[in-house]
Amino acid sequence: xxxxxxxxxxxxxxxxxxxxxxxxxxxxxxxxxxxxxxxxxxxxxxxxxxxxxxxxxxxxxxxxxxxxxxxxxxxxxxxxxxxxxxxxxxxxxxxxxxxxxxxxxxxxxxxxxxxxxxxxxxxxxxxxxxxxxxxxxxxxxxxxxxxxxxxxxxxxxxxxxxxxxxxxxxxxxxxxxxxxxxxxxxxxxxxxxxxxxxxxxxxxxxxxxxxxxxxxxxxxxxxxxxxxxxxxxxxxxxxxxxxxxxxxxxxxxxxxxxxxxxxxxxxxxxxxxxxxxxxxxxxxxxxxxxxxxxxxxxxxxxxxxxxxxxxxxxxxxxxxxxxxxxxxxxxxxxxxxxxxxxxxxxxxx
Amino acid sequence: xxxxxxxxxxxxxxxxxxxxxxxxxxxxxxxxxxxxxxxxxxxxxxxxxxxxxxxxxxxxxxxxxxxxxxxxxxxxxxxxxxxxxxxxxxxxxxxxxxxxxxxxxxxxxxxxxxxxxxxxxxxxxxxxxxxxxxxxxxxxxxxxxxxxxxxxxxxxxxxxxxxxxxxxxxxxxxxxxxxxxxxxxxxxxxxxxxxxxxxxxxxxxxxxxxxxxxxxxxxxxxxxxxxxxxxxxxxxxxxxxxxxxxxxxxxxxxxxxxxxxxxxxxxxxxxxxxxxxxxxxxxxxxxxxxxxxxxxxxxxxxxxxxxxxxxxxxxxxxxxxxxxxxxxxxxxxxxxxxxxxxxxxxxxx
DNA sequence: TTGTATGCGTTATCAT
DNA sequence: ATGATAACGCATACAA
Numbered sequence: 001x002x003x004x005x006x007x008x009x010x011x012x013x014x015x016x017x018x019x020x021x022x023x024x025x026x027x028x029x030x031x032x033x034x035x036x037x038x039x040x041x042x043x044x045x046x047x048x049x050x051x052x053x054x055x056x057x058x059x060x061x062x063x064x065x066x067x068x069x070x071x072x073x074x075x076x077x078x079x080x081x082x083x084x085x086x087x088x089x090x091x092x093x094x095x096x097x098x099x100x101x102x103x104x105x106x107x108x109x110x111x112x113x114x115x116x117x118x119x120x121x122x123x124x125x126x127x128x129x130x131x132x133x134x135x136x137x138x139x140x141x142x143x144x145x146x147x148x149x150x151x152x153x154x155x156x157x158x159x160x161x162x163x164x165x166x167x168x169x170x171x172x173x174x175x176x177x178x179x180x181x182x183x184x185x186x187x188x189x190x191x192x193x194x195x196x197x198x199x200x201x202x203x204x205x206x207x208x209x210x211x212x213x214x215x216x217x218x219x220x221x222x223x224x225x226x227x228x229x230x231x232x233x234x235x236x237x238x239x240x241x242x243x244x245x246x247x248x249x250x251x252x253x254x255x256x257x258x259x260x261x262x263x264x265x266x267x268x269x270x271x272x273x274x275x276x277x278x279x280x281x282x283x284x285x286x287x288x289x290x291x292x293x294x295x296x297x298x299x300x301x302x303x304x305x306x307x308x309x310x311x312x313x314x315x316x317x318x319x320x321x322x323x324x325x326x327x328x329x330x331x332x333x334x335x336x337x338x339x340x341x342x343x344x345x346x347x348x349x
Numbered sequence: 350x351x352x353x354x355x356x357x358x359x360x361x362x363x364x365x366x367x368x369x370x371x372x373x374x375x376x377x378x379x380x381x382x383x384x385x386x387x388x389x390x391x392x393x394x395x396x397x398x399x400x401x402x403x404x405x406x407x408x409x410x411x412x413x414x415x416x417x418x419x420x421x422x423x424x425x426x427x428x429x430x431x432x433x434x435x436x437x438x439x440x441x442x443x444x445x446x447x448x449x450x451x452x453x454x455x456x457x458x459x460x461x462x463x464x465x466x467x468x469x470x471x472x473x474x475x476x477x478x479x480x481x482x483x484x485x486x487x488x489x490x491x492x493x494x495x496x497x498x499x500x501x502x503x504x505x506x507x508x509x510x511x512x513x514x515x516x517x518x519x520x521x522x523x524x525x526x527x528x529x530x531x532x533x534x535x536x537x538x539x540x541x542x543x544x545x546x547x548x549x550x551x552x553x554x555x556x557x558x559x560x561x562x563x564x565x566x567x568x569x570x571x572x573x574x575x576x577x578x579x580x581x582x583x584x585x586x587x588x589x590x591x592x593x594x595x596x597x598x599x600x601x602x603x604x605x606x607x608x609x610x611x612x613x614x615x616x617x618x619x620x621x622x623x624x625x626x627x628x629x630x631x632x633x634x635x636x637x638x639x640x641x642x643x644x645x646x647x648x649x650x651x652x653x654x655x656x657x658x659x660x661x662x663x664x665x666x667x668x669x670x671x672x673x674x675x676x677x678x679x680x681x682x683x684x685x686x687x688x689x690x691x692x693x694x695x696x697x698x
Numbered sequence: 699t700t701g702t703a704t705g706c707g708t709t710a711t712c713a714t
Numbered sequence: 715a716t717g718a719t720a721a722c723g724c725a726t727a728c729a730a
């Protein structure tokens with residue numbers, strides 16, 4: 001079943017059939033209709049390989065993420081996939097894990113499959129060492145590379161990110177002004193975005209005139225229980241803190257568990273803020289105040305930018321959107337001017 | 350940069366180069382080495398389209414799931430993708446949503462991309478009406494179709510599922526024998542797997558000599574708050590229940606929230622069991638007893654079966670694995686013989 | 699508006 | 715063991 005069968009049955013040449021397939025205007029309505037009829041009658045579908053051979057594209061985007069079971073990444077992938085398809089592109093998903101060598105292999109594989117672009121989801125793709133990011137820059141020589149929540153200044157690389165620094169900075173300051181004089185920052189990776197958040201936290205302490213002692217930023221595993229245990233351990237060592245800002249919701253939930261274990265009242269004895277506004281925030285008890293980094297917007301923007309790149313329109317190499325505090329029950333009510341906080345809204349699903 | 354360039358530089362014919370690429374034995378070691386050297390030197394990669402044209406396969410599997418941000422589905426996708434790649438296959442992921450028409454389109458699209466097989470993840474793919482599943486049966490005429498947590502008896506369709514019926518049946522009986530005489534079942538879809546769970550629940554009531562009044566199985570939205578509100582509403586109407594068995598962890602968390610709202614003690618006043626052993630189970634407070642349906646095993650088995658199908662070995666049309674109760678703090682300790690319960694283990698991430 | 703002929707980069711079938 | 719050559723199914727430049 002190929003284009004010849006159709007052309008034969010329709011009594012036209014394959015060129016005409018091809019024109020119909022590709023929506024070429026140079027076909028009479030009558031002929032077009034005849035061909036279309038035959039195509040549906042035969043249940044004909046163009047062979048993608050033959051097509052790809054000629055056009056050297058399969059209208060396919062490669063998406064790389066560390067782990068599609070991470071709620072944030074999963075959400076991003078979901079929206080990316082959806083929107084790409086809306087624009088006529090299919091997606092090739094790769095869950096690469098966190099190891100560099102594996103990632104390099106996946107990238108090579110995607111390129112060998114002749115994808116039309118590559119989207120890297122998650123700030124964890126940015127290695128601290130420049131050299132380790134070279135493979136990304138190399139890929140950008142062949143196809144456009146899109147980064148979600150990561151930044152790399154390089155031709156043909158386009159970045160869309162949430163302003164994590166500002167979000168943490170603003171809200172840490174608010175926290176302190178509410179009387180929480182000993183906030184603790186909890187993070188679990190040294191990714192670009194984590195480091196941004198950390199800076200935001202440290203700068204906020206400085207801006208409020210607090211000493212930013214090293215211990216007020218603690219690193220731990222990406223896990224509820226590890227976070228809880230770490231806090232318990234700190235507490236038993238006599239370390240004092242009255243608020244926890246988690247770089248991820250998981251860590252913040254750990255803080256809530258910690259408070260529960262010690263019988264601390266939330267938010268009176270301990271305030272907690274998470275990050276991502278994931279389902280964990282509403283699952284937690286009490287429900288978690290969390291920063292929404294607008295996954296959907298990030299994804300939509302990325303796709304929109306990519307389409308601009310494809311059409312040759314000029315596209316910004318870097319787009320930043322702001323995070324937004326979604327207040328729930330682990331922080332006291334506060335009001336202020338300079339950043340549009342928002343009352344409890346629907347959580348990202 | 351193509352096979353001709355390589356053949357020229359290596360001083361052999363393209364046929365020989367092709368043989369080297371495909372590991373054909375009819376090449377002298379000397380020639381093979383020479384060709385390999387040239388290939389790496391030139392950084393040559395075979396063109397997948399041309400290759401696909403000849404072989405009519407791209408070693409690619411189409412994976413369909415409703416929503417990659419659902420923890421269970423995300424996990425399955427993750428493991429599928431990983432294991433397929435281990436077997437030399439790439440994956441095409443489609444998040445189809447829950448609507449039939451969209452799903453039919455996605456399936457058509459995958460077939461038009463000439464995938465080598467299709468994997469449907471999640472029992473939600475099985476419609477109650479036979480007619481609505483016809484498109485799946487049709488697809489099976491072209492390529493093998495794998496179902497995870499769904500069952501359809503049809504040639505070239507292979508199903509791998511968790512024995513949801515038995516898991517719910519067994520554990521509901523245990524619950525009742527512990528003294529919970531008024532268990533309530535909460536579910537949120539009429540998918541194959543949901544209905545299996547429901548039957549298990551109903552049969553358990555009957556087996557324990559309890560009247561299975563309609564109201565003891567309630568349907569509600571797939572959402573923590575909706576579940577909580579429904580329970581509150583039932584309570585205010587004077588409806589009595591002392592245990593909740595959720596068909597999904599989300600619903601069980603809703604039950605925990607309900608208990609919190611009313612000041613009920615868990616598990617004394619209310620026992621709760623969830624399903625999936627997702628991260629929600631450990632996020633909940635108190636932590637949720639939940640049934641682990643072994644996503645990873647399901648995924649591994651599916652891939653293994655598919656590989657058997659590809660090699661022409663005979664493969665079982667249906668494989669069932671058993672669920673397993675992971676006990677935490679929303680049920681009292683109980684011990685018994687006939688089903689291997691397990692103490693709190695690591696949650697699925 | 700329609701048809702003819704060629705190229706795309708492989709694999710596979712013959713020969714040699 | 716190696717080489718020449720015919721598919722594979724489509725897009726497209728060119729001709730009519």
